Amino acid sequence: MKKILLSLFIAVYVCISASFATVIEGNVAMTDKVPNEFFGDWKVISVCTKSTNKEYFDSKSIDIWTLRRQGDIITLMNPLSGARADITVNDVKGNTVKFEKRSYYPDEESVETPILTLQGDNFTGVDKISIKTFKDGKLIKEDYVEYQVKGTKLTGDPISGILGL
Numbered sequence: 001m002k003k004i005l006l007s008l009f010i011a012v013y014v015c016i017s018a019s020f021a022t023v024i025e026g027n028v029a030m031t032d033k034v035p036n037e038f039f040g041d042w043k044v045i046s047v048c049t050k051s052t053n054k055e056y057f058d059s060k061s062i063d064i065w066t067l068r069r070q071g072d073i074i075t076l077m078n079p080l081s082g083a084r085a086d087i088t089v090n091d092v093k094g095n096t097v098k099f100e101k102r103s104y105y106p107d108e109e110s111v112e113t114p115i116l117t118l119q120g121d122n123f124t125g126v127d128k129i130s131i132k133t134f135k136d137g138k139l140i141k142e143d144y145v146e147y148q149v150k151g152t153k154l155t156g157d158p159i160s161g162i163l164g165l
Helices: 002-032
Strands: 040-051 060-070 073-078 083-093 096-105 108-119 122-135 138-153
Touching: 002 083, 040 122, 073 096, 108 138
Parallel strands: none
Antiparallel strands: 040 060, 040 138, 060 073, 073 083, 083 096, 096 108, 108 122, 122 138
């Protein structure tokens, strides 16, 4: 009986360990595929191309995005607004990267998915945002917006350093 329990324990341990190792290796490998040129400070112009709620979403905006990698974690920051989020890399094909940022609040869930293609000191792409609003745990509204985005690499010191952040 002890041999059976020990064998069962070892089998479960090996399966769990193998599964955990695969997840970690996959995430690190995908993060490592992001071209180094994506990291740094960017001036980003966003123009709305689709929206379910034109009053809620800006039709055009200009932002600063700072992309940083530390180990296997990629962080997207806006030093002007103070926004900061760790993002997930979903796919990398050459110079095209698909990121994802999920945010959860008591009555709201948002998913932002930028798909960006790097071309020298510029990138172009699309930024898709879905926001679900809940009341008493039930979905009451879902808004969606899609932006065409263009980024231009900023030179010199990182913006966060200039602003003392």
